[in-house]
Every structure is written in structure tokens, then in C-alpha cells.
Amino acid sequence: MEVGRQQRRRGRRGGRRGRRSGSPQGTGEHTQSQRNEKVQCSNHDATHMLVLSPDGKLSEQWATASAACSKTRLVKEIGTQDIVQIACGDQHAMALSRGGELFSWGQNAHGQLGVGSQTSLIPQPQMVERLKGIALAQIAAGGAHSAAVSLSGAVYSWGKNDFGQLGLGDTEDRDCPSYVGALEHWKTMFISCGADHTAVLSKEGLVCTFGAGGAGQLGHNCTRNELMPRVVAELWGARVSQVACSRQHTLVYVPSLDEVYLFGSGEDGQLGDERKPNQLIPLPINSPVDTGKSCQENNISQKAIEVIAGGIQSIVLCKENKNSCLNGIATLKDEDVDAWISNSCSNHWEGIKKNIRLIFSSEACINGSFLEKRDKHFKTSKEVSGVDMSEVQLFYEKISKKPEVFQEVQKEIEKLLPALSSSPISPENFRVYLILPFLLQGEDYSSFHSLRLLAQAIMKLQPEDLQTLECLWSNLETSFFNELVVLYQRVSQKNLSQFVMEFRYQQRNPYNLHPHETEPLQILQLLYQVNSRTGFRVQENKFYVPKVKEIIGLFGICIGETALWKLTKYPCIFAMLDKIVIHNMECSTLSSPSDRDLIEMGREFWVFPVRRQCLLQDIWTHLNRAPTQQFKKFIKVTFLGEPGEDEGGLSQELFSVAARTLCQPSTGPFRRAASGLAWFPSQASSCGDIFFRTGTLCGMALYNGRTAPFPFPRALYKKLLSVAPALEDLAELLPAEGRSLQGILDEECDQILESLDLDFTIMEVEGSRDPVELKKDGANIPVTKDNRKEFVDLYVNYVFNESVRKPFEDFMQGFLRGCPARNWKIFLPVELQIVLQGHTEFDWHLLEKLQEQRGLEIKS
Known part of the structure; x- marks a missing residue:
């Protein structure tokens, strides 16, 4: 039922509504005022109060047993933090700094401090690490639970949860903030906590409540507890502007009707009707004071109403509208940037540096900046970052023209990077990983160093968090994704250039790469995987790092456990020709007679005599008799009864004829599809060792640098490389x-x-x-x-997969036997297909010339 229809139900007795001045008592929320006035908040029973003085000092007051006096202490531990919001629970307190840090202290029996500690009392303020990096808009404290709302409307809750007041779908306490997934995209603008219940207000004016409902304080026309957020249906369409929770009742204000609605416990008259103990649905109170007239009497030209729910009080304030907004953390604004640019050389410079330090030394402040306009950032999720990347780019372009400002921003970012959170709590945490690279686009040492530190921070993320970041990368516009690739390709090139220089001057161990050299490569490889999943929006050659060609030349045919071997973990940095060279280098190393097993065999090559009329039979005989080590040798084929020495042509003929024979539609083990391609037979539970032998033959072809022109589809090469066919x-x-x-x-x-x-x-x-x-x-x-x-x-x-499981497994085992090298896995499926099946446009003679230029030994 809409609120407009409830006007007929008004109570006969008025509530406590009227003018107030100063700061209200008996409220779990804080009041906001100008910086030259005190800001204070108290718990529902006014026994615990925080007071923030105009000079920034925070004091804490506790009422004594006699209630006639109180004890006060200065909260010195917060130091010079610029506090913008405070909140009081029954026996705990919270304070939010302008730099985005949330502090909590007091009783912690239910984890209401959110610091992950089981200690029941923590008297000194501790930073809530779990919310580090979240751009908070508002904080709230209940009896023994706490909550916070981000600038993009995400809700986090922690502490006591015996009635479901955390909105997480259960009744388990939490000692760390948890993301309330049920409120994702709800566009929460404000949250209020009662003793054991919680209410949230959306940007559209909808109200959700959850937790204890025994007194009707949830407004759902029942006394049932709610473990999950539930919309107050009676307020649907009313466009509520304010909500406040007391110990066991709730108030909301509807500006279009100029009415305050209440629901919950009324045993002490807080609902405006002393004869009605509980109210289960929102009903308007009858006020003895007209707020419009009240505002006129106090010369307030623009009316602003604030509702406050105390332990057993319901208060309505009529005040000036300019004080109605919450103070928030520092975020970047266009006017601030323009002021930095225009005043960077004036006597304002010290103040500018302070502002830059405030924002860019804080993960939360950065995450709260550059948000998409028109409320798009409220849709932040694992797919949507909420960041306007064009604004990030515009900011970079502005400050890059002012070296003083640019260097100051870079300096603060560099100091921040090692401290980035490695345990994100929600998608909002990931904005910093999207923003910072585009503020480090310079080619100076500082930019390169910071990008390395950022890569290090990214690689500290857990696998599931990396997946979220990859998803956000995949949804970047192509131009920004391309720029991200360019940045990390450039850093990788710089790192490998340094490695080459140090290697040439014998200042480096050739077997090691430092973490700061491999981490940017890991990022580049992750970006490549994202690129491949999204349809190769960026050309593959953008990922190539040219310096690897020089590194290949440095190591000759020695690959072993060298730095070059370690670089093969990042295939995207190699062009196809480089991959072929590396593969041939490994095969040459494995086939070297210096290997003890091969020395004992006494021969470098595997002499492979066959009869043309019994080709397959002779091939199978050789394969069946060969020990595993034999496959490390390069083969030398002779056709019995025919003259000629194998310089590559005879062995190639062997693989070509064998492939044609095995793919005969009538006699071969493979079935031919309508496309003309060959594939394994379905549900072949027992097929001898024919597919094992065929796989061995294909592996030998790859190892010996020959083609095996089986008409296989691309799917086979994907499966060999553990890529799922599509x-x-x-x-x-x-x-x-x-x-x-x-x-x-x-x-x-x-x-x-x-x-x-x-x-x-x-x-x-x-x-x-x-x-x-x-x-x-x-x-x-x-x-x-x-x-x-x-x-x-x-x-x-x-x-x-399912229908060809057994024949493919046999083929794969044979392939690994026939090709003892392992670096063939650096090929992409399309590249492996070209190498094994051959390609009419591929210039093998050019490849041989390139190998000769590098001084590599070519094995025929």
C-alpha cells in the first residue's frame, strides 16, 4: 500500500516533533555542521558520545552509573587524521578520515569493530583493514553491529548478527566487514542501524529493512525477523528522503507529503500514540508543530527536515538546508585539478602538494575518483568497473603538461603501490588497478618503476581476484585495453634490455630473472589471454617483445634452465619464428650426443630403414622396439633398395606418405567428416594402439622439424595445448x-x-x-x-571430448613420447597446426637463413 493512502490512518495523539538547535542527544547517527561548529553523535541511550571539535580533536564521553556526570577522554590515538564522520554503538565507536581510513574501538565481543580480532575489548582506535581501498560515503553503528556505504552504493556490514541484522542471509556474527551482495545495484545512499535491525535508503527513495522484527520495527506488517534485505512495501512509491533507526523503532520522512512515518515499538510513546504498544506498518504521526510554519518563524528560507530516532525518542529537526549533506572522503574534482594547474608555480604550491598527497596516497580516495557520471557507477560489478576511463586519460593529459604536478602525483603513487590491498572485498577495490596504469604513461624511470610495482601488486592477488580483474580488463574499451598492452610491453622491453646489457658485461647470472622482470611479463601474458577470449581486439604483434630475439642469439643452442627457458612461460612475447627457433634449440640440445644415454648408445642419429611397400608395418616395428631415449635422436630415413641419403627429403616423404595412408577413408583409423577433415571415431572403447602409434608419429615429425600433413581440424591442436574447442x-x-x-x-x-x-x-x-x-x-x-x-x-x-576420450588420450600419450621436447607448448593452436601440417605461405628457407645468422646448428 502506498503511503499516500495511509494519510487516512493518522494517529490521534501527536509525537515528539518540533524545533531543535545544536546537536541532538539519544541518536545512533551523527549530526553534520559547518567546520566551525562541534559535531557529535551518541548511542541510542545517550550513554556513549563522540564529540568532534572545530579544531579537529575527537573526544569520547561515557555516562557514569549515576547519570549525573560523565567521564571524558581525548582520543589521541587518531593523531592528525582529519575526521569527517563519526558513529557510536552501544559500546563501540567509529571514525572515518578524509583520507578514506575507517577507525574503530571499544567493545568487540561480537566483532563489531571489524578488525578481525577475537579480543573482546580494544580501547584504542584500530584501522578497519578489510575496508581499505573502499571509497566510503557513510558509516553507521548499531547496538553491537556496524555498517558502511560506499560512494557507489555498495553496503558492508559486520558484528552481531543473531537476528540477521547484517543482511547476509544467516545469523552468524562477522568480525570483518562483509559485502552485502543482496543490495548490489540497490543504489544505497544512506544506512541506519538500530539495536538489532538495519534500514537502508536507495537513491530512488526506496527503503529496505532487515534484522530483528519483534516490535514491528521492520515495517513488514509482521514481527518476523528478516535475514535478507526486504523492501518496505508500504512505502513503495513514496520517495523517502530520510530514514533513522532507534533501538526498536524506525522513522522515515517523505518530503512530497511533508510527513514523518514511524513503525516499531511504541511502549514509551515514541510512535505518537501511547495506547498502541507496537506499530507493524509505517503510519504518519500527527504533529503538534507545523514544520513549514516553524521554518518561517526561524527565518529559514529553504526548509530542511532531519529525522532522528533515539532509544525511546522520535525527533524532527527543522534547520537550514546547507547542512543536510554528509561530509565525505577526499576525491578528485575538476575544479581542484584546474586549480593545481593554474597555481602550481605560486605560493599555493604547498597547499596543492598537501591535496595531491591526501588523494594519491589513499587507495580509497583514488577508487572514489573518476566515477562514471549519470549514476552509471552504481552498477559496479565484476563486469563493470564504474570508472570513466576517458576522465582518467583527460586528467593525465592535464597534469603531464605541468611537470611539477605530474611528478608530485607520481611520487605519491609510487609510495602507495607497495601498500595496495591484496584482499579485495568487492569489485570497487579493483578500480585502482585500472586507473593507475594510465597515470604512469611516461617513459621516464619513475613511470617504469611504478608500473613494475603495480605489476607486483597485481600478482599478489588471489586467483579468484585475478579473474575479476581480467573480467574488468575484458570490458575496457579497445583503445584503453590497447594502451594497457603497450604500457606493459614497453616495461618488459625495458627490463629485458637491462638484462641483455648486464649479461653482456657479465654482471648477471644467465639462469635467473628477477621478480621485477617477470611480473610485467606475467601481466602481459594475462592481458594476452584476455585478448584471445574477447576475439583478439588487439593485434598479436603488440604483445611481442623484440628484445627476445637478441636473448635467443645470446644463448646459442644452450637453452637448459637458462633465463631464455624461463621466458618461454610467457609465449605471447615471442613471434612465431622465434618460437620455432626456440623449439629447434631445445630439440638440438636434447639430441646432442653429450647426453650420457646417447653416448652409451654410441650413435648420434636414429637410422630408420623402411620398405616402401610395407611402410606402416616397418614404422610400427621401429617404434615398438625403440627405448624411450631413442626418441631424443633425430632420424635418418633410408628406403631399402633405393639410393639416396636423407638430408631432410626422405624423412619428410616418410611422414607425408604415412599421413596419407592413415587417413584413407576406407582403411584408415580416422573417420572423414563432411568437411573432408579427419577426426577420431566416436565411443571407441578399444582400438588397439593405432592412435598411440599415430600420435607418436606426429610427435616425431614435430621433433625432427618435419610436417605430418594429417587433415586434422584446429580442434586437435587446441586439445594438445589444453585449450577448449568452441x-x-x-x-x-x-x-x-x-x-x-x-x-x-x-x-x-x-x-x-x-x-x-x-x-x-x-x-x-x-x-x-x-x-x-x-x-x-x-x-x-x-x-x-x-x-x-x-x-x-x-x-x-x-x-x-566425451565421445573421443580414449582415442585422444592414446594419441596424446604417443605424441609426448614422439616429441621429448616440451617447449612446443609455447605455440598457439594455429601456429602448431602450421608447423605440423605445413603452410603454403610459410617461408621455411627464410627460417633456416635466420637460424644460420644466429649461429645455430641446423639439423637436417
Whole structure:
């Protein structure tokens, strides 16, 4: 029921509503005033109070047992922090600094301080580390629980939770702030905590309550506790502007009706009707004082109403509108930047440096800056950063023209980077990782050093947090993603140039790379993976680090456990020719007769005699008899009864003829699809060792630098490299099925989709009459718009994985046997396909010339 309809229900007795001056007592929230006035807040019973003086000193007052006097102490531990907000619980307190740090102290039996400690009493202020990096807009304290709201409307709660007052769906206490996922995208603007319940107000004026409901303080027309946030339906459409929780009742103010509504306990008359103990839904109070008239009497031209709920009090203040906003943490504003630029050479410089230090020494302040306009940042999630990257770029362009300002910003960022939070609590924490690289675009030492430190901070993140950052990277505009790649490619090039110089002057161990050299490479590799998942928006050559060519030349054919070997962990930095060279280097090293096992065998090459008329039979005989170490040798093929020495041509002929024979449609072990490509037979539970032998042959071809022109689809090379095949791969192998599945994904008409009469089964390609279920009970699960993506994914998975599991496993084992080198995994699937199957446009003679120029030994 809308509030407008409730005006007919007004109580007959007036509540406590009227004019107040100064600071109210008996409220769990603080009042805001000009900086030349005191700011104070107290708990619901006014037994615990914080007072912030105009000179920035914070005092704490406790009422004694007699209640006639109180004891006061100065909170010295916060030091010179500029406090902008304070909040009091029954026996704990919180203070938010302008630099974005939240401090808490007092009783901690339920974890209400949020510091992760089980200590029941912490008398001195401690920083709430878990919220480090969150740009907080408001803090609130309840009886023994606490809450905070970020600038982008995210809600965090901690402490006592026996009634569900944390909104986390359970009744377990929390000693660290937890992200209230149920309020994601709720656009929370304000939060208030009662003794055991909580109320949040959205930007649209909606009210959610949760926690204890025994006195009706949740406003849901019942006395049930709520473990999850629930909208107060009776206030729907009212556009509430203020909400305040007392110990067991709640007040809201609706400006369009100029009414205050209350619900909850009324045993002491706080609901305006002493005969009604509890009120279960919001009803307006009858006020003995008209607020409009009251404001006129006090010469207040623009009316502003503030509602306050005390332990057993309901207070309405009529005051000047200029004091109605919360004081917040420092964030970057356009006018501040313009002032920095115009006054950087004047006597204002010391003040400018102080402001720069305040913002750029704080992870929270940076995360609260550059937010998207028009409320877009309220949609912040693992996919949406909430950052306006064009504003970040504009800020960089402005300050880069003023060296003094730019250097000061860089200096503060450099000091901040080692202290970045490694345990993000919500997606808002990740903004700093998007913003800072674009403020470090210079090519000076300071920019490079800071980018290295940023890479170090990123690599300290947990795997699940790295996934969130990768998701945010994937949603960057292409221009910004490209610039990110350029930045880390440039840092990597700089690092490797330094390595080469030190190596040449024998100042470096050739077997080690320092963390500051590998961490930017790790970032580059992560960016490459994001790029590949999003359709290669940035060209692959943007990831290449040219200096690796020189490093390859430095090591000759010695790869071993050198720095070059370690660089192969980051394949994206190598061009394809470089990868081939590295692969050949490893094979040459493995085939060297200096290997003890090969010395004992007494020969460098594996002489491989075969008869042309019995080619496959002779190949299998050699493979069956060969010990594992034999595969480290390069082969020398001779066709019995034919003249000629193998300089590469004879061995290539062996692999080519064997591939054609094994792919014969009538006699070969592979089935030929409609596309003409070869694939494994489905559900082949027992197929001898033919696929193991074929895999061994393909591995030998790769190891010996030959092609094995099997007409395999790209999916095979993806599987060899542990990359999951996709629908596009199915379309390559089975074009008709690929088109049909794509059509299912693209179909927008529900009726057409239903008319296809599809379920989660698949008919065997070989023509078996019995369908195979793609998931349990798949025959009874129809394909709909909601599950069609799952159907397509399971279909692709069945064709490329489930149906060919045994033959592919045999092939893979054979491949690893035939190619004892391991660096072939640096190839991309398309590159491995080109190397193994051959490519008409690939210039192998150019490759050989490049190898000769590097002084590498070419094995024929």
C-alpha cells in the first residue's frame, strides 16, 4: 500500500516533533555542521558520545552509573587524521578520515569493530583493514553491529548478527566487514542501524529493512525477523528522503507529503500514540508543530527536515538546508585539478602538494575518483568497473603538461603501490588497478618503476581476484585495453634490455630473472589471454617483445634452465619464428650426443630403414622396439633398395606418405567428416594402439622439424595445448551442425525454438539409432531460450571430448613420447597446426637463413 493512502490512518495523539538547535542527544547517527561548529553523535541511550571539535580533536564521553556526570577522554590515538564522520554503538565507536581510513574501538565481543580480532575489548582506535581501498560515503553503528556505504552504493556490514541484522542471509556474527551482495545495484545512499535491525535508503527513495522484527520495527506488517534485505512495501512509491533507526523503532520522512512515518515499538510513546504498544506498518504521526510554519518563524528560507530516532525518542529537526549533506572522503574534482594547474608555480604550491598527497596516497580516495557520471557507477560489478576511463586519460593529459604536478602525483603513487590491498572485498577495490596504469604513461624511470610495482601488486592477488580483474580488463574499451598492452610491453622491453646489457658485461647470472622482470611479463601474458577470449581486439604483434630475439642469439643452442627457458612461460612475447627457433634449440640440445644415454648408445642419429611397400608395418616395428631415449635422436630415413641419403627429403616423404595412408577413408583409423577433415571415431572403447602409434608419429615429425600433413581440424591442436574447442571449431569439422547450433543461439522467436522439439540428447555421428544424453535425464529436458547456451556447450564438448576420450588420450600419450621436447607448448593452436601440417605461405628457407645468422646448428 502506498503511503499516500495511509494519510487516512493518522494517529490521534501527536509525537515528539518540533524545533531543535545544536546537536541532538539519544541518536545512533551523527549530526553534520559547518567546520566551525562541534559535531557529535551518541548511542541510542545517550550513554556513549563522540564529540568532534572545530579544531579537529575527537573526544569520547561515557555516562557514569549515576547519570549525573560523565567521564571524558581525548582520543589521541587518531593523531592528525582529519575526521569527517563519526558513529557510536552501544559500546563501540567509529571514525572515518578524509583520507578514506575507517577507525574503530571499544567493545568487540561480537566483532563489531571489524578488525578481525577475537579480543573482546580494544580501547584504542584500530584501522578497519578489510575496508581499505573502499571509497566510503557513510558509516553507521548499531547496538553491537556496524555498517558502511560506499560512494557507489555498495553496503558492508559486520558484528552481531543473531537476528540477521547484517543482511547476509544467516545469523552468524562477522568480525570483518562483509559485502552485502543482496543490495548490489540497490543504489544505497544512506544506512541506519538500530539495536538489532538495519534500514537502508536507495537513491530512488526506496527503503529496505532487515534484522530483528519483534516490535514491528521492520515495517513488514509482521514481527518476523528478516535475514535478507526486504523492501518496505508500504512505502513503495513514496520517495523517502530520510530514514533513522532507534533501538526498536524506525522513522522515515517523505518530503512530497511533508510527513514523518514511524513503525516499531511504541511502549514509551515514541510512535505518537501511547495506547498502541507496537506499530507493524509505517503510519504518519500527527504533529503538534507545523514544520513549514516553524521554518518561517526561524527565518529559514529553504526548509530542511532531519529525522532522528533515539532509544525511546522520535525527533524532527527543522534547520537550514546547507547542512543536510554528509561530509565525505577526499576525491578528485575538476575544479581542484584546474586549480593545481593554474597555481602550481605560486605560493599555493604547498597547499596543492598537501591535496595531491591526501588523494594519491589513499587507495580509497583514488577508487572514489573518476566515477562514471549519470549514476552509471552504481552498477559496479565484476563486469563493470564504474570508472570513466576517458576522465582518467583527460586528467593525465592535464597534469603531464605541468611537470611539477605530474611528478608530485607520481611520487605519491609510487609510495602507495607497495601498500595496495591484496584482499579485495568487492569489485570497487579493483578500480585502482585500472586507473593507475594510465597515470604512469611516461617513459621516464619513475613511470617504469611504478608500473613494475603495480605489476607486483597485481600478482599478489588471489586467483579468484585475478579473474575479476581480467573480467574488468575484458570490458575496457579497445583503445584503453590497447594502451594497457603497450604500457606493459614497453616495461618488459625495458627490463629485458637491462638484462641483455648486464649479461653482456657479465654482471648477471644467465639462469635467473628477477621478480621485477617477470611480473610485467606475467601481466602481459594475462592481458594476452584476455585478448584471445574477447576475439583478439588487439593485434598479436603488440604483445611481442623484440628484445627476445637478441636473448635467443645470446644463448646459442644452450637453452637448459637458462633465463631464455624461463621466458618461454610467457609465449605471447615471442613471434612465431622465434618460437620455432626456440623449439629447434631445445630439440638440438636434447639430441646432442653429450647426453650420457646417447653416448652409451654410441650413435648420434636414429637410422630408420623402411620398405616402401610395407611402410606402416616397418614404422610400427621401429617404434615398438625403440627405448624411450631413442626418441631424443633425430632420424635418418633410408628406403631399402633405393639410393639416396636423407638430408631432410626422405624423412619428410616418410611422414607425408604415412599421413596419407592413415587417413584413407576406407582403411584408415580416422573417420572423414563432411568437411573432408579427419577426426577420431566416436565411443571407441578399444582400438588397439593405432592412435598411440599415430600420435607418436606426429610427435616425431614435430621433433625432427618435419610436417605430418594429417587433415586434422584446429580442434586437435587446441586439445594438445589444453585449450577448449568452441562452436567455431565444430563448424569447421561439421559445417551443417555448426550452422544449426549457431541458428539455435541466434533464434529470437520462442515459438520457432519450441517447434524444433530439441532436448539434451545427440545422435551419434556414425548413425547409431540410440541417442546419447548430454546431461542426466537429458531426454526429458527441452531446449529453451534460457538453457540453449548450455545445450550448445554440451554438444561441442561431447563431439570433441566425451565421445573421443580414449582415442585422444592414446594419441596424446604417443605424441609426448614422439616429441621429448616440451617447449612446443609455447605455440598457439594455429601456429602448431602450421608447423605440423605445413603452410603454403610459410617461408621455411627464410627460417633456416635466420637460424644460420644466429649461429645455430641446423639439423637436417
